[in-house]
Amino acid sequence: MKKKLYLTRTAKLSCFFLAIILTVGFLQDFYLRNLDQNTIHLDGYYYEKEDSLDVVLLGASEVYTGFSSGMAYDKYGFTSYPYATESITADGMMLALKEIVRTQKPQMILIEINSYLYGNFEKNQDNVNVRKLVDNIPLGKNKINFISKFIPADMQIEYYMPIIKYHSLWSNLPEQARRMVSKLQMTFHHNSVLKGYHTVTGGLEKDFAFVEPSDKKTALNPGFEEKLRELLTYCKENDLNVAFMRTPHYIISDTFTRSKRTNAAAEIIESYGYDFINLEKDYKAVGIEPSTDFYDIDHLNIYGTDKLTDYLCTLLQNKYGVKGKPLSGKVKERWEEAATGFNQLRRYCLDLMEVQHKRMSIEEDTATLAMIKKY
Amino acid sequence: MIFKISYTSLNFILFVLATMLVYFCFPAKKYKWTVLLAASVFFYAVAGYVYAAFILFTSLSTYLIALWIEKVSTASKALLKAKKKEWDRDRKKAYKNRIKIRKRWIMTLALVMNFGILAFLKYYNFFSGSLNDMLGVFGIGFSAPTLKLFLPLGISFYTFQSMGYIVDVYREKTPAQKNPLKLLLFVSFFPQIVQGPISIYDQLAVQLYEPHEFDFTRVKHGMELVLWGFMKKLIIADRAVAAINAVSPPIGGEITFSDAVSTYSSYNGTTLTFIILLYAVQLYADFSGGIDISRGVAQIFGIDMIDNFKRPYFSKSINEYWRRWHISLGAWMKNYIFYPIAMSNVFLTASKKMKNSRFGKTSAGAHIAKVLPTSFASLVVFLVVGVWHGANWKYVMFGVWNGGIIMLSILMQPLFDSWTDKLHLKRESFGFRLFQMVRTFIVVLVGYVFDVAPDMQQAFVTIGKFFTAQSFSGFFAQFSTLNLYGSDCLLIALGTLTIWITSLIQEKHPDTDIRTMLDKKPFFLRAALLYIGVMSVIVFGVYGSGCNIADFVYGGF
Known part of the structure; x- marks a missing residue:
């Protein structure tokens, strides 16, 4: 009798706690979490089949706004993905590179160096930017090491249980719900159609004076220089096939110093025997027209994406010998879907920009995927 | 400090679970109370080990003085017994009076020492400030210095509790505790150290030292009470406190007294009326929520602490x-x-x-x-x-x-x-x-x-504003400065309604409690209610690094 009572109680308690754990787990994964475009970008990356990517691009938002994997596959036949989050920190770059190494064996990794060009080293500890990356990385050795090394002890629990930090987002209904649906859709399909691409339809909103890049150098902040050297050493030690780059930027007087730091960074990178592709300086070679190809001073718009993707793909093929692996079955089907998806997206963006004159942020969500099908 | 361990933190939940595990598995039944003592010492040390000297002093002085009082009492009784035939009535009476005075002096020593510490730490700056103001009026240039004093965690509560015990020993209502560690447990018992309730030795101590076995219903009831406390504190009190602090900013840090007065005085009568009403809800949810957590945790260990609240807003007189x-x-x-x-x-x-x-x-x-x-x-x-x-x-x-x-x-x-x-x-x-x-x-x-109100003068101004400065349009204009969003108002209103309904039920059935009543309901209804409770705290609670987590109002006493 007593045994039966214990068993019933245990069963009831187990069911109760299981219901709580499942609900919390669902909410933590899909609703009460850092749910933004970065989530969609990185989720898409982790849905790529292991060791299936030919090229991975690493960096901040310049990368996912300037490069289209769908277009690269369509025109050049190789698979790629921008592993990038908004304002990724220097420590975050190392974590991201380790994640790339853990999940893929790409022929080439292209690293954008934006994270090392800030004047103030505090940028590296910016919790918001750290979370944009770390919250979207699946739990594993790299993530655990990063949290224990860089996150203050009293905040670490919030990285393992993000609901502690983000539960108050329950009231941010329309935005969270929209992204939850997109995330659910992506989870269901186990695939990203736009391969992490994000853009804004339109040009520069202010009439900034463009400053021509120069060969002048300004030393990197010592903290960032140390971080860059750490990354370079890691690449060397692991014999990674990498090249570094700086994407085109619309340089203004306020950001000119950053451009001069790029030249200093190039020297350091080249001293380790790696190539540095400075497209901020060589923007003309890419064909970038500063007055039309940016939607803000740091990001290329769809015109710029076309040009940069073309340029980088040609470079990857001709200089680094990147060749697309033959694909078949579902993987091929998905990359073709990505190619079609990007072409549809381009037409949609051009329609918004040239016909409707509508400035909109475009990312992979349910509404956008439904909309681009009309193009 | 290694980590924070406030009653509403995840650390506290883990701490209680760990203590439960050790307590209920402790093999030496007679010494189970040592688990509670170890947990209390650990809790106090983590919450602020720098204060430990104060609570140790109070415990030690209370222990020794209680023994002293009892010794004097016992010795006098023995002498009286021995001299029963030898001494006449007047001599016995005189001796008894002398002993009474002596015991009173000993008791007074404990009271002066312990209340003296409390008074000095809590009121020195108040008295020195008032003295300086008074002397200034008479043009006397003397100025008593202002000291940077801190209040040890729970000092008011443990001092009151210890001194109550001393008075009870003096009155011979209770025998003095012979084991100093047992007395330390009575003084520092972790569920009550932050904000009470102030227990009486007779009621609490026996329960603390008794070995309690695991009792499913009692543990469940304790956890339900903790959950209820979490709901009150995290969903209602810590949400409402933002608005109260917006109107009457706590002085300290960058906020000076004149900043607080200037902010507070900018609000009209209607906004202040709303804030006072909100304060009534916040204070009750905060204090009674905290006490529910304390009582719930104690109940898990088989200890029934005094209920600090009996639906006070249903009172028909101030008495x-x-x-x-x-x-x-x-x-x-x-x-x-x-x-x-x-x-x-x-x-x-x-x-x-x-x-x-x-x-x-x-x-x-x-x-x-x-x-x-x-x-x-x-x-x-x-x-x-x-x-x-x-x-x-x-x-x-x-x-x-x-x-x-x-x-x-x-x-x-x-x-x-x-x-x-x-x-x-x-x-x-x-x-x-x-x-x-x-x-x-x-x-x-x-x-x-x-x-x-930030001070007495502003309090009187507020009472005046209740009658002279009511303006609903002004209230709506000022509402945006209260840090309250629509979702917050909705949750506070729903939370208050829930407390009100449960209070009504409890008021109608004063001989039982809601948890016992709930036990008689079908499992699925109980499970659903508990599920809603737990999920409400997780989703709607104010906690985590992005939130303004408020200390318990009575936690700083």
Whole structure:
């Protein structure tokens, strides 16, 4: 009798706690979490089949706004993905590179160096930017090491249980719900159609004076220089096939110093025997027209994406010998879907920009995927 | 400090679970209490080990002085027994008096030392400031220095509790505890150290030292009470506190007293009325929520602590309100301040004299003579309660307000009774009881003004604004500065409604509690309610690094 009572109680308690754990787990994964475009970008990356990517691009938002994997596959036949989050920190770059190494064996990794060009080293500890990356990385050795090394002890629990930090987002209904649906859709399909691409339809909103890049150098902040050297050493030690780059930027007087730091960074990178592709300086070679190809001073718009993707793909093929692996079955089907998806997206963006004159942020969500099908 | 361990933190939940595991698995039943002691010492050390010296001093001095009092008592009794035949009655009486005085001196030593520490840490700057102001008026240039003092965690609560024990030993109501570690557990028991309830030795100590076995129903009830406390504190209190702090910013850090006054005085009467109402909800949810957590945790370990609240806002008089609000403090004040004053020779003699005077022969005079000791004792008690709330004249006024109303209501009771009779009001009718509740609530709200306002002057200005500066358009214009969003208002309203409904149910069934009533409901209903409760705390609670986590209001006492 007593045994039966214990068993019933245990069963009831187990069911109760299981219901709580499942609900919390669902909410933590899909609703009460850092749910933004970065989530969609990185989720898409982790849905790529292991060791299936030919090229991975690493960096901040310049990368996912300037490069289209769908277009690269369509025109050049190789698979790629921008592993990038908004304002990724220097420590975050190392974590991201380790994640790339853990999940893929790409022929080439292209690293954008934006994270090392800030004047103030505090940028590296910016919790918001750290979370944009770390919250979207699946739990594993790299993530655990990063949290224990860089996150203050009293905040670490919030990285393992993000609901502690983000539960108050329950009231941010329309935005969270929209992204939850997109995330659910992506989870269901186990695939990203736009391969992490994000853009804004339109040009520069202010009439900034463009400053021509120069060969002048300004030393990197010592903290960032140390971080860059750490990354370079890691690449060397692991014999990674990498090249570094700086994407085109619309340089203004306020950001000119950053451009001069790029030249200093190039020297350091080249001293380790790696190539540095400075497209901020060589923007003309890419064909970038500063007055039309940016939607803000740091990001290329769809015109710029076309040009940069073309340029980088040609470079990857001709200089680094990147060749697309033959694909078949579902993987091929998905990359073709990505190619079609990007072409549809381009037409949609051009329609918004040239016909409707509508400035909109475009990312992979349910509404956008439904909309681009009309193009 | 390694990590924070406030009652509403995840660390605290893990700490309680770990303590539970060790306590219920501890093999030596006789020494189970040592697990609670170890947990209490750990909790106190983590919460602020720098304060440990104070609680250790109080525990040690209480332990030694209680033993001393008992030793004197025992020795005197033995001597009296030995000299039973030898000494005459007068000599015995004289000896007894001498012993009584000696014991009183010993007790006073403990009271002076321990209340002295509390008074110095809590009130020194208040008195030095007031002294400097007073001397300034007379043009005297002397200035008492202001010191940077800190208050050890729970100092008011453990000092009151320890001194209550000393008085009980003095009164021979309880024997002195022979084991210093057991006394340390009584003083530092972790669920009550932050904000009480202030327990009486007789009620708590026996339970603490008894070995309790795991009891599913008791543990479940304890956890349910903890959950209820979390809901009150995290969903309602910590949400409402943002608005209260927006209107009356806590002084400290970058906020000076003049900043606080300037912010507070910019609000109109309607906004201040709203804030005082919100404060009534916030304070109750915060304090009773914290006490629910404390009592729930204690219950898990088989210890029933005194219930500090009995639905105080349903009170029909201010006297009743103080019997339902912070019951343990009220009981302490009654035992150790009220009765000694009301029963003192001074007042009993004064009462007798008045009764025998010409005035005492009138009906009003007879009543006043009869209730004079109790009404005066009430006023003193509330002055002490006011000062206990904080070192500021506004708290003195808070005491005067509450004590004054109680004193007046006792003195004028016959007059109120005759008015009620003349107006043919039925005392048991719903309408009359509702009127009494609303009237009492308004009196309580006026008292709260002294809590919320930055100082006494602003408190009086606020009361004036209630009558002169009401403006709904102004309120709506100021609402955006209150840090309250639509979702917050909705949750506070729903939370308050839930407390109100459960309070009504509890009021109708005073002999049982909601948890016992819930046990009789079908499993799925109970599970659903608990599921909603747990998920509400997780989703709607104010916690985590992005939130403004508020300390318990009574946690800094």
